Amino acid sequence: MKVSLENKDKVNGLLSVTVEKEDYQEKVEKILKDFRRDAQIPGFRKGKVPMGLIKKQHGIAVLVEEVNKLLSDGIYNYIKENDIRIIGNPLPNEEKQAELNFETMEEFEFIFDIAIAPEINADVSKEDKVDYYTVEISDEMINNQVNSYRSYTGEHQTVESYEDKDMLKGHMAELDEEGNIKEGGITVEETVMMPSAIKEEEQKLIFENAKVNDVLTFNPYKAFDGNKAELSSLLKLENNEDIENLKADFSFQISEIRRFVEGEINQELFDKVLGEGVVSTEEEFKEKIKEQLAYRYGLESEYKLQKDLHQLLLDKAGKIEFPDELLKRMFKQEQKEELTEEDYKKAIEDLTLHLIEEELVKKYEIKIEEKDIQEMAKSVARLQMMEYGALSMPDEIIDNFAQNMLKDEKTANMLITRAINEKLTAALKENVTLNEKKVSTEEFQELLTK
Template sequence: MDITLDKNEDQLNAILTVHLTEADYSAAVEGKLKEYSKKAQIKGFRPGKVPVTLVRKMYGKGILADEINSLLGKAVDGYIKENNIKILGEPLPLETQVDFDTQKDFDFKFELGLLPDFELPADQSITVDRQQVTVDEKTLEETHDQITRQFGESTNPDESETGDYLYGKLKKVGEEGEGRVVLLPTNKVKNGADKFIGVKPGDEITFDLKDAFAGDASDIANFSGLSKEEAASAEGDYVLAVEKINRTTTPEVNQELFDKVFGKDVVTSKEDFDEKVRTTIQENYDREAEGLMNRQIVDQMVNNTTITVPKEFFKKWLVRANEGKLTAEQVDEHYDDYERELKWSMIRNKVVEEQGLKVSNDEIVDRTMQKILGQFNMEMTDELRESMRSFADNYLRQENGKNYVNEYEAILAEKVIENLRGKVVVNDKPVSAEDFRSQAAS
């Protein structure tokens, strides 16, 4: 057997050629033929007494093809590993004409996409923003409104009053179609509120959208489904076809409400409840801000790392690896996204290798137990830990270990981001909750 690797001038593509002679495969083929002759059941011959020559005539080509394919797979994989060749995806076999009746020697070619060496950006050369969100009174008011709607008693009266929500379809006057489904809050209407009071299902309300909400793009976007930019530029009259009126009675602020919102006896007074609401909102925004910053780190690392990808090979491999799911046209359409994902994967793997990042089995099990307990809003105790571990182990073994791999990858990804955070400049940037929501949605 002889294996050669010919790299293109760009050093990103290569052809791997495997030359096989009869000596490379004959012994394995003969062994298989003898096995078949012992097991074959052919009319006129006793089991185990079928002549090898007959088996060769009937099954020889198939056995030869199978053994050569097996030999090729091992040879190609072994060559790539032994020579530490970093490839993209898998080798793509090139079409080869063979004649198993007459040929004794064979040449098989494989196309390789080679992954280039690259350097990560210098430490502290990349800057990202960490949003420090301030919880304002408007955000608190909206949260209390959500609590009221979630835990208050809901009814659908025949006629609207102040504070009701009007469910229906909204569209600009003269616009084709039925419009978009909305839930309009009457208590947010600042001008011409009388139009929305005393309304019944089946009524239509025509109003100047921008004027009704005093140009507050945030309020308009929140209920209309428009983006903040679209809401800010909304002009002229709109019509709301009312289908239903939603009214929610404000729940009593008592221990029953506290328990419904945060769990039994977590808070026991109005002051503690208000503080817990504020703290929870802040924690949620802080968590979202961390996620936004992490996405910035990924984007900046990809944008500032020079990696040349074997583009045409990558496209072919994507189609081949996703046969029946992706077409060449679809790959072309979304190629930039696929390339960015590949580059980030290469950067992530380089960080793991250079920094020696690892994930232990205990980390995976502990994370799984915490997730399970979090679903039931329970805290980990020594007593619970023992009983939950077997439950977690069972979950991680499910789907042929796929759950285990998913948890492993998630923890490793977090470690990569944490490592990179120590290598970038982080600027704290104060921002209002409203502005932050706009940024996160864009």
């Protein structure tokens, strides 16, 4: 087999592979003999089928498969032995590739276009300055989180007098122009309403300080600004078309007022949020919440730093020459649709960053071991648990969750990539100068959108 590479320029190559008869003949003949040994064809004893018949039935398929194997191995070995960095997979050359006939030809020449990865220099030094943001965990943030957790142990209670955000149950009846219950008008038994959701301020004030058994007069259409969905739900109407003409006042007789009362800050709350016996005082509870908030925002700070480091690397690399036409062919084959210039620009940026990171991983001798992947899986599992409010979970549960994540190949590859990026970020932090800045959550969220 002959393999050669012609460099059309720095990033475009023409790879030629010639598969000759002596490369495949012995293997093809062996496979056909195995077919003949096992073949069972009516009219012939097992193992006695004429080789000509075997070749007629299987010869071309065996030849094509064997040539393709040799071709694939030949390309891979040539690229590896000659240390050629390519992007994507070789594509058949659309101009020079001749048509192949496996029935008549004995020698097969394949010509491929290959995209050669450009040389990129994106070295960093202590002269490079990057902002590193730390979110200050304020008492207000801690208290807001405590109040959020108090809803876990809260309950609805029946009260006698209305306050903002209470829920009202009652009987509604449509009124005529004189304020009397309209004969044949709409009546609704046991409807539910939250006056705090009313959009029109004057209508909302009607319910202020209302008590059980009070009968109030209000206008639903004005109250909810004619919103069909809200009015249909309140008045239990099936036909939304009726609402457009339904602008009358209604009476609302309150039968029940229910108020959600947040749970107390006590041991029940501590145990429900953090686990039994983890803390025993409000001070300890708040300190744990502060730690968890710091951990969560710490991850977001690392994410922001990673984005800023990526931009630094891209700026360092500058304008890179890529085999644009060939890459567009590749992307089109992968996506099965036309690629917009904006899509291509984003793809090239991602590719540039990927090539830079590959070089830096080699430079900093970054290695990923099994324990790194396990720790990353546990970190992601712990973060997902926190998103659902489980701030403290036993190690056994975290471990099981992590192992289940690693069973999925796609998720496992994502975790490996994250583990590499984490180590690469750590290495870059050691090689640049970090400007450490403390910011509020509002300032940090604004920074993330830039």
